[in-house]
Amino acid sequence: MDGNGTQHTPGTTVLVVDDVAASRYAMGAVLSRAGHRVVPVASGGEALVELDVRLRDGTLPDVALVDVGLPDMSGFEVCRRLRARPPMAALPVVHFSAARTAPGDRCRGLDAGGDAYLTVPAEPQEIQAVVRAAVRGARRSTGAETVVHRLTLLSEAVITVQTARCPRELATAAADGTARLTGSPAVVFVIAPDGEPYQGTARSRPAPTDSGAHQAAARLAARLAEGRTGVHSAVVPAPLWPAGIFRPGVEEDALLTVATAQDGRTAVCLATPVRRTAINGPADDGLLARLAQAAALAAEPLLLYQVERHVALTLQHSFLPRPHKLPHLPGVDIEVRYVPASRQTEIGGDFYAALRTGDGVLTAVGDVVGHSLDAATVMVEIRHALRAYCVDESDPVVLAGRLDRMLQRYHPDLTATVCLALVDPGSGRVRIANAGHIPPLILRDGGGAQYVDASGPLLGLGLERPPPTEHHLTPEDRLLMVTDGLIETRGIPLDTSLEQLRTAAADAPTGLDTLCDVLLGCFGHDREDDIALLALRLG
Numbered sequence: 001m002d003g004n005g006t007q008h009t010p011g012t013t014v015l016v017v018d019d020v021a022a023s024r025y026a027m028g029a030v031l032s033r034a035g036h037r038v039v040p041v042a043s044g045g046e047a048l049v050e051l052d053v054r055l056r057d058g059t060l061p062d063v064a065l066v067d068v069g070l071p072d073m074s075g076f077e078v079c080r081r082l083r084a085r086p087p088m089a090a091l092p093v094v095h096f097s098a099a100r101t102a103p104g105d106r107c108r109g110l111d112a113g114g115d116a117y118l119t120v121p122a123e124p125q126e127i128q129a130v131v132r133a134a135v136r137g138a139r140r141s142t143g144a145e146t147v148v149h150r151l152t153l154l155s156e157a158v159i160t161v162q163t164a165r166c167p168r169e170l171a172t173a174a175a176d177g178t179a180r181l182t183g184s185p186a187v188v189f190v191i192a193p194d195g196e197p198y199q200g201t202a203r204s205r206p207a208p209t210d211s212g213a214h215q216a217a218a219r220l221a222a223r224l225a226e227g228r229t230g231v232h233s234a235v236v237p238a239p240l241w242p243a244g245i246f247r248p249g250v251e252e253d254a255l256l257t258v259a260t261a262q263d264g265r266t267a268v269c270l271a272t273p274v275r276r277t278a279i280n281g282p283a284d285d286g287l288l289a290r291l292a293q294a295a296a297l298a299a300e301p302l303l304l305y306q307v308e309r310h311v312a313l314t315l316q317h318s319f320l321p322r323p324h325k326l327p328h329l330p331g332v333d334i335e336v337r338y339v340p341a342s343r344q345t346e347i348g349g350d351f352y353a354a355l356r357t358g359d360g361v362l363t364a365v366g367d368v369v370g371h372s373l374d375a376a377t378v379m380v381e382i383r384h385a386l387r388a389y390c391v392d393e394s395d396p397v398v399l400a401g402r403l404d405r406m407l408q409r410y411h412p413d414l415t416a417t418v419c420l421a422l423v424d425p426g427s428g429r430v431r432i433a434n435a436g437h438i439p440p441l442i443l444r445d446g447g448g449a450q451y452v453d454a455s456g457p458l459l460g461l462g463l464e465r466p467p468p469t470e471h472h473l474t475p476e477d478r479l480l481m482v483t484d485g486l487i488e489t490r491g492i493p494l495d496t497s498l499e500q501l502r503t504a505a506a507d508a509p510t511g512l513d514t515l516c517d518v519l520l521g522c523f524g525h526d527r528e529d530d531i532a533l534l535a536l537r538l539g
Helices: 021-033 044-057 075-083 103-111 124-162 167-182 212-225 287-319 373-389 396-410 494-507 512-523
Strands: 013-017 037-041 063-067 093-097 116-119 186-191 197-202 230-236 254-260 267-273 332-339 349-357 360-368 416-423 429-435 441-443 449-451 469-472 478-482 531-538
Touching: 013 021, 013 044, 021 037, 021 124, 037 044, 044 063, 044 075, 063 075, 063 124, 075 093, 093 124, 116 124, 124 167, 124 287, 167 186, 167 197, 167 267, 167 287, 186 212, 186 287, 197 212, 212 230, 212 254, 212 267, 230 287, 254 287, 267 287, 332 349, 332 512, 349 373, 349 531, 360 373, 360 478, 360 531, 373 396, 373 416, 396 416, 396 429, 416 478, 416 531, 441 494, 449 494, 478 512, 494 512, 512 531
Parallel strands: 013 037, 013 063, 063 093, 093 116
Antiparallel strands: 186 197, 186 267, 230 254, 254 267, 332 531, 349 360, 360 416, 416 429, 429 469, 441 449, 441 478, 478 531
């Protein structure tokens, strides 16, 4: 402040646009004595060129004083052109004139986008006050826009984090949100209760093959979270923070924002580079803490699901025999495949079976409706029940009926699909019962492929079942049974997917193992459901 208590704005740069050299000098002298930096220009065109240069250099002035009566264009036109260019639209403009000022002139200045109108000559205090007011208004407006923008970025980041399908995807989403909030590289660690870190990076080169630095950083983050609750932050100096985490080969201090979930075991750490002299910068406004907290809350159920998914997969792998461990079934050759859903989706209840009966070989492919540990558990029950029932029964329709009653009795809220095929290796006769499942394909010698006309209600509904469909296989024919996870794709009609499968199977090589591998190669990438597949040929 000066002796009169007037507050100055040190460091403010003022563009003065006036074609009269003496007036330009006088205005500049008043502003310079008040501590402002002055950039004098003599015309509207010269002002626009100067602003273009300064825009490229990142040195735009804080305010422009523009004479209304310029020789090449009016001061109003200069203002209109500035307002039409987004990078310069926020620059405050004060019009001035030494001519007699009419109310209409002031209105024209405001309508053109000006912030104030000054009649000169004016007292130095009035000129300085007008400049200060214009700069304050612009900074207040810019500050409010910045807050709104940053809150929008936070909201977008939180939504992306909450829709992540796995911990690694969540870490990447949180890292991207952190980078957008801070304008710097970011690394995020989601630390599971067992200590396993899931890492996400943004605005940084990929981690090198030797990820020792990232492992060390994750251990630091885990120690910072240990025994704490809520959200807290700390600056880790460069000697303690592994070099190259944010930028290859660069040693930097790190600002860690750590949030711990309600269970006290799941933690999320947002890490960004920080200069010790700028710790209380724009990023230190609480938004990173809110993002870290949202990420920790979203990570908790995802990590819990990871545990459940692992249990379900273990259950399925335990009860579905691997291809090389299938029992020897005389008279037939069989190949099977099982592919769990992608890591981002829930485990289902798909299964296959190949069993010896008194009347031949019984094959089955089915799917318990739903995706959860419960579906995998019921799959195991159905498979065991089928093994028990076929000890004294071979008719596929009777077996489907028994499975239907079992589901109604013990799992009345669940349904399942299954396709059962009883093959007599000696005669090639096949009897098929279908309970709401994709019908099997018979691939004939010579390249033809047709779906078996076999249908029936799902298991668990208690509805009457049609008689079995009968067909005859030659030694060169193949029978293919799959679950819908192989072909179902959002947005594509099932009939289209079935036809694509039929065409691919018909064109596949004759070997059973090759047939299975070709179909998985064509359809089995990053599926949202499990895949069970069984192919059979008379041996």
